[in-house]
Structure formats: structure tokens, C-alpha cells
Amino acid sequence: MQAEPLAREPYSALAAVYDRVMHDVPYADWFSYIRQHWQSPGLLIDLFSGTGIVARTAAAFGFTAISLDQSYAMLCRASGFRAQANALQLPIATGIAAACTATNCSINYLLSLGELNEFFAECHRVLRPGGLLALDFCPPERAWTMHKQKFEAPSTVVFYHEFDAERYLLTSRVTVLRESSAARSEIHHQRIFTQAEIADSVAAAGFANATFTPNYGLPVPVGVSPIMTLTARAASSASRKRA
Numbered sequence: 365m366q367a368e369p370l371a372r373e374p375y376s377a378l379a380a381v382y383d384r385v386m387h388d389v390p391y392a393d394w395f396s397y398i399r400q401h402w403q404s405p406g407l408l409i410d411l412f413s414g415t416g417i418v419a420r421t422a423a424a425f426g427f428t429a430i431s432l433d434q435s436y437a438m439l440c441r442a443s444g445f446r447a448q449a450n451a452l453q454l455p456i457a458t459g460i461a462a463a464c465t466a467t468n469c470s471i472n473y474l475l476s477l478g479e480l481n482e483f484f485a486e487c488h489r490v491l492r493p494g495g496l497l498a499l500d501f502c503p504p505e506r507a508w509t510m511h512k513q514k515f516e517a518p519s520t521v522v523f524y525h526e527f528d529a530e531r532y533l534l535t536s537r538v539t540v541l542r543e544s545s546a547a548r549s550e551i552h553h554q555r556i557f558t559q560a561e562i563a564d565s566v567a568a569a570g571f572a573n574a575t576f577t578p579n580y581g582l583p584v585p586v587g588v589s590p591i592m593t594l595t596a597r598a599a600s601s602a603s604r605k606r607a
Contacts, residue, residue, distance in 0.1 A: 374473075375414070377540040377548040378521065379437035383415050385517050386468075390582065391421045394467060397580040398498045399425070401595045406462025409490060411451045412470030416442030430456075452482045456490040464491060466499035469591055472534070472554035477561060484569035491598040497571060498595045500580070506589040507534045507556045532556045562594060571596035 375382070395418065405427060410418040413431035415438050422429040423444060431446040432454065433439050439446050449455050451466075451474075464487045474480050487497055511527040522539045536552040557565075559576055566574050579590040 373435070374538075374550055374552045375435040376437050377550050378538055379415070379435065379441060381517075381520050381540055382438065383417070383441065385521055386417070389417075389468070390580075391417055391467075392424075393582055394418075394580045395421045395425065397577075397582075397593070398463070398465065398496070398595075401498060401575075402463055402496050403494060404462060406492070406495075407460060408463045408465060409454075409456060409461045411454075411464060411466040411487075412468075412473065413442065413446070414438045414468070414470075416444060416446055418465055418467055419444055419446070432456075452479060452486055454486050454490055458489050459492045461490045461495055462492060463496040463498065469500060469502040469554070471499055472502050472556060473552075475533075475553060475555045477557075477565065480555075480557060480562070480565045481568060484566050484571065488569045488571060488598050493598055493600045495598040496595065497566070497598070498593070500591045500593045501562065502534070502554065502556055503589075503592050504529075504532065504556050504558060506591065507532075509589045510534065527556070532558075559592060566594065566596050570599045572599060573597045 408422050408427055408429040410429055410431050413419060413433045416431040419429035419431040420443065431442050432449045434448060434450055436448055439448055447455060471483065474483055507527045510525040513525055515523045519541055521541060524537045525534060527534050532555060534554040534556055537549055538552060539547050539549040541547050563574055574594060574596040577593045578584055580593045584590045
């Protein structure tokens with residue numbers, strides 16, 4: 365099947381089928397893991413939120429959440445409180461959030477260490493002292509297993525990945541299949557960070573108690589390289605840096 369010219373931006377075509385493709389992701393289990401590290405509930409800000417699945421999951425547990433994403437196409441399929449925003453310049457007041465989350469390896473869409481540093485600094489700014497940062501990321505070991513691999517959700521979407529180990533860049537061609545017209549493709553670029561790079565960046569932003577756990581503490585099938593989960597806490601009011 366011949367694809368149309370590439371879509372203008374990631375998720376502009378994928379948005380229409382995203383929830384269908386991700387239907388088996390254990391969001392409730394992920395959120396249960398996050399709750400275990402959440403000392404004082406309050407406002408949750410879900411970054412790179414996509415269609416707002418995490419915010420909907422949080423709401424089902426009785427929490428107030430805001431979905432923030434740069435993709436208008438994805439946010440159109442979200443519900444509840446949501447806003448189109450750049451994760452490096454959040455339209456959120458300083459120190460009002462109890463938790464910030466970023467799931468599905470979304471921080472890998474930050475394409476440099478500089479952007480990663482900016483992101484963690486911005487999360488630290490909007491979190492109140494002691495607030496929780498919880499996210500996951502794709503480590504190099506997992507990116508290697510994806511190299512030159514094709515994954516398909518039948519009659520829905522095809523993913524083809526290539527990993528450039530010298531540049532730590534994972535490039536994915538995503539082709540959305542449609543019955544009534546030609547398929548549409550889009551290119552996704554992800555910077556693959558090492559655990560050490562993330563640990564250094566999160567510490568430099570003022571977070572403490574950083575903990576790395578494979579796959580939200582859930583079982584990992586034999587032979588599968590898991591995503592990694594990070595939890596950390598914003599510095600106390602006595603030690604946090606002010607802009």
C-alpha cells in the first residue's frame with residue numbers, strides 16, 4: 365500500500381487511532397504505582413498527555429488532573445481539563461502541583477540534553493515542595509531491541525523503527541491504515557537517554573530521592589527489555605532554587 369506524503373507532525377494521523385492501539389496498556393496499574401509514591405494528594409499535571417488517558421485514570425481514582433500536550437489532534441480526543449502547551453514553557457503557576465507525570469516514553473521526544481534539563485527545571489518550578497515527579501523512558505537497551513523491527517496493529521497502524529546508536533536517536537515511521545483512503549505516514553524522532561544522563565539532569569533541576577524501577581514494578585516477560593520508571597521529589601522549600 366502506497367502512503368500519502370508524510371503528515372506535518374507526529375500524531376497528526378496517529379491521533380485518530382491512538383486509544384485503539386494503546387488499549388492494552390495497564391494505565392490503572394501504572395497509576396497505582398504512582399499513588400504508592402504520592403505522599404500528599406493534590407493537583408496532577410500530566411505532560412505529553414496525548415488523549416488524556418492518564419488524567420482520566422486519575423479522575424477515576426478521585427484525583428484532579430490537567431492534561432497538557434503540544435498536539436492539538438491528540439488533545440481534541442481528550443476530555444476534562446486540558447490545554448495545548450509546550451512542556452518546556454508550562455502555562456502553570458509556580459508551586460501549585462502535587463505531581464507531574466509523563467508516560468509512554470514521552471520524554472524521549474525531547475531531542476537534546478539541553479531540552480531534558482529545561483523540562484526537569486520546569487517540572488520542578490510548578491511542583492510544590494515535596495511534590496512528586498513520575499515518568500517513564502526508553503533506555504538504550506530497549507531501543508536496540510527495536511532496531512529494524514516492524515510492529516503492526518492489524519488494519520490500524522504499522523510502526524517501523526531504526527536506532528542510530530552513535531546519535532542515540534530512535535526514528536520511527538508510523539503508517540496509519542485507512543479503509544476508505546490511502547494510508548498516512550508520519551516520522552517520529554526520539555532521543556534515547558541513558559539512566560545516568562537522566563539521573564544527573566533530574567538532580568541538577570533540584571529533585572531528590574530519584575528511584576529507577578523497570579516497568580512500574582510490574583512483571584517483565586522473559587527476553588523483553590523494559591521501559592524504565594523514574595520517581596523523584598521536588599526539593600523542600602528551604603533548599604529549592606527560586607527563579
